[in-house]
Structure formats: C-alpha cells, structure tokens
Amino acid sequence: MNKTALRALLKERRELIAPEAHGLSRPTGRGRRARGLSQQQVDELTNRAVDTYNRLETGRYPNPPADYLRQVARLFGLNEQEWVSLCRYAGIGDPPGPLHPSSGLEVPGVWQEAVDGITHMAYVTDASWNLLAHNRHFAEMYPGGVPPANMMRWMLLDTSARDTILVDWREGWAPLVLPQLHAALAARRDDATLRQIEREVRADPDLGPLWEAGGAHIHPDGDERPIHHALRGAGHVSICAAQPLTAPGARLLIMIFRPGPRKSHARAPMLRART
Incomplete structure (x- = not known):
C-alpha cells in the first residue's frame, strides 16, 4: 500500500x-467548509458504514474489496x-477488470494520426478485436x-486468411x-462480439478441437x-x-514485413536500460 499516493x-x-450533484448539501454553520464531498457523504453514497471511506483515504483499510474500490472510482469519475493506480495504491495489485463495461471499445482519435505516421504495417483494435484505426x-x-x-x-474464420495471406495457418497461426x-473472453465474459466468434470457432471442424x-x-x-x-508477395x-x-x-499491432522465407537467425536481444 502506498498511503501517501492513495490519499493524494x-x-x-x-x-x-x-x-449538490448527488442531491446532498454542504455543511452549514461555523467552521471550515470541506471542498467537494465530505468523507461522510462518500459513505452515504456508497452505502457503507460510517468511517469506511475515511479508513480508505487515510490508508487504514488493508486489502479493501475490489467492489468497494470500484464504487469509489465510479463515484469519483476516475x-x-x-x-x-487506485488499486495498486490500495495494495490489491492490478484491478480484476476494467472500470466500466464500455472501456476498451474506443480510443482517442489521435491514434489514427499516430498510426498513419508509422512506416510499417500498423493497426489498432478495440477489446472486441474490431478494427478502429x-x-x-x-x-x-x-x-x-x-x-x-x-x-x-478474420484470422480464425476467413477463407482468404486461411488459404492465402496467413501462410501455414493451421500450424503457424x-x-x-x-x-x-x-484470454479476451476471460477478461470480458459478456462481450457479445467475442461470444459470437467463440460459437463460430466451436462449430468449425478445424478450430473446434x-x-x-x-x-x-x-x-x-x-x-x-x-x-x-498482396503486393509484396511471400515473406x-x-x-x-x-x-x-x-x-x-484494446491493442496496437505493428507488423514489420520482411520479404522471402524467414532465415535462421537469432532474434534481436531484449532492450534494457544501461547501468
């Protein structure tokens, strides 16, 4: 747990x-007025016992449940x-899934400009593997x-992929x-697009087994x-x-094409910072 970063x-x-955006009022009377929601109001809006949120913000709540962190994250518009970052700061590691069901289905529009500037083949797909850019x-x-x-x-079920473009499709792709x-279905069990592809895969005589x-x-x-x-031939x-x-x-894929058969050669070494 990183208490300082969590609190900040x-x-x-x-x-x-x-x-007021949640139908609540600010405290009145003497004393310093809290900016935004009070900690007690967060407890009220998340339907939790008094002091639950204070324990979270001050780092006195070890291993808070992911569903509670999700409530707070959505309330705060993270x-x-x-x-x-919230899950890591709270000490539970990476989150068990995206914050919103729609997450992963769109990327900022500047990604198209970024992809256009890449000199190799490049594309971006969403979490359902739909082509975005x-x-x-x-x-x-x-x-x-x-x-x-x-x-x-396309990679799994299209005949042009199997027969023409993806060489050695049965063994190499x-x-x-x-x-x-x-893996995609494990992360997004209710994704309609992925589920439909799964059904088609299961029904396919080559892919089913x-x-x-x-x-x-x-x-x-x-x-x-x-x-x-299609233009440069085998490679x-x-x-x-x-x-x-x-x-x-979502994912960005960059494909570096080299013509001809793959020659026996050692792959480029891993890149590491110099010490």
Missing part, C-alpha cells in the same frame, strides 16, 4: 465533486489509468486494399491466435510469422504489440 489521489478527486501499409496487405472489420474473426481469444485443447500462447509481442502480402512479419493505456483490452 482520493482527496484530490473527492474535492472536485459537488455534493478513468482507466486512475483506476489501475489502420495505416495504408496495413491495408495494402489485403487484395483490393480493404482490411477486415474484425481481426480476430491458428494455435497461436486461439489462446488470445480465450484446437479450442477445446486450449493453449498457453497468449500475446503476439515479438513473434515472427509467415504471410503472403514474414515480426509483430510488436502494445496497449493504449486508457482502453484496457
């Missing part, structure tokens, strides 16, 4: 909230980055220059992509995989993966 975050955000280099990988609407469905669907078998490979960051580029891509901080489950 909660106090600052609590004092920004007007009690964003996803602040939600992560891409650059022209990525579109050129597809016949006709039109990328799919949902990358997970499907077993590595399916665990990512497992692989789905039941599971798999440990979760993240593509650093992977190298064979593809057939392979090195994949770099990252996540926009305000959109849990």
Whole structure:
C-alpha cells in the first residue's frame, strides 16, 4: 500500500465533486467548509458504514474489496489509468477488470494520426478485436486494399486468411491466435462480439478441437510469422504489440514485413536500460 499516493489521489478527486450533484448539501454553520464531498457523504453514497471511506483515504483499510474500490472510482469519475493506480495504491495489485463495461471499445482519435505516421504495417483494435484505426501499409496487405472489420474473426474464420495471406495457418497461426481469444473472453465474459466468434470457432471442424485443447500462447509481442502480402508477395512479419493505456483490452499491432522465407537467425536481444 502506498498511503501517501492513495490519499493524494482520493482527496484530490473527492474535492472536485459537488455534493449538490448527488442531491446532498454542504455543511452549514461555523467552521471550515470541506471542498467537494465530505468523507461522510462518500459513505452515504456508497452505502457503507460510517468511517469506511475515511479508513480508505487515510490508508487504514488493508486489502479493501475490489467492489468497494470500484464504487469509489465510479463515484469519483476516475478513468482507466486512475483506476489501475487506485488499486495498486490500495495494495490489491492490478484491478480484476476494467472500470466500466464500455472501456476498451474506443480510443482517442489521435491514434489514427499516430498510426498513419508509422512506416510499417500498423493497426489498432478495440477489446472486441474490431478494427478502429489502420495505416495504408496495413491495408495494402489485403487484395483490393480493404482490411477486415474484425481481426480476430478474420484470422480464425476467413477463407482468404486461411488459404492465402496467413501462410501455414493451421500450424503457424491458428494455435497461436486461439489462446488470445480465450484470454479476451476471460477478461470480458459478456462481450457479445467475442461470444459470437467463440460459437463460430466451436462449430468449425478445424478450430473446434484446437479450442477445446486450449493453449498457453497468449500475446503476439515479438513473434515472427509467415504471410503472403498482396503486393509484396511471400515473406514474414515480426509483430510488436502494445496497449493504449486508457482502453484496457484494446491493442496496437505493428507488423514489420520482411520479404522471402524467414532465415535462421537469432532474434534481436531484449532492450534494457544501461547501468
């Protein structure tokens, strides 16, 4: 627990909230008036016993329940980055899930400009793997220059992906992509898009057995995989993966294309700060 950071975050955000916005009034009479909600009013709005919030803000509440932290975070209007910080400062580690069900389904619009500035193939998907942004280099990988609407469905179920673009799909792609669907569903059990893809995967004669078998490979960051580029022909891509901080489950993928077969070579060493 980081009591100093916890108190600073909660106090600052609590004092920004007007009690009147929640049908409450500010204390009257003599004495210093509290800015924003009082600690007692937070207890009232979260339906908790008196002094519960004071214990949290002052760091006297060890291992507070995640559902209580979520109540406070939503009341205070925290964003996803602040939600992560709140859980870490309170001593429970990373949060068990996003703060809001809609989180991960949108990213700031400047991401399109950022992706356009990348010289390699690059795209951004939301937590449901819907394509949100891409650059022209990525579109050129597809016949006709039109990328799919949902990358997970395309990689697993589209015939053009299986037969043309994703070389060695059965061994080199499907077993590595399916665990990512497992992981996405574990984080977003009620996601309608992901659930529909799961149903289609289960019904597919090639994917069904692989789905039941599971798999440990979760993240593509650093992977190298064979593809057939619509304009540049056969080659392979090195994949770099990252996540926009305000959109849990969304991802940025950068694919570095190299023509020809993958040659036997050692991968670039891990990057570490010099000591």
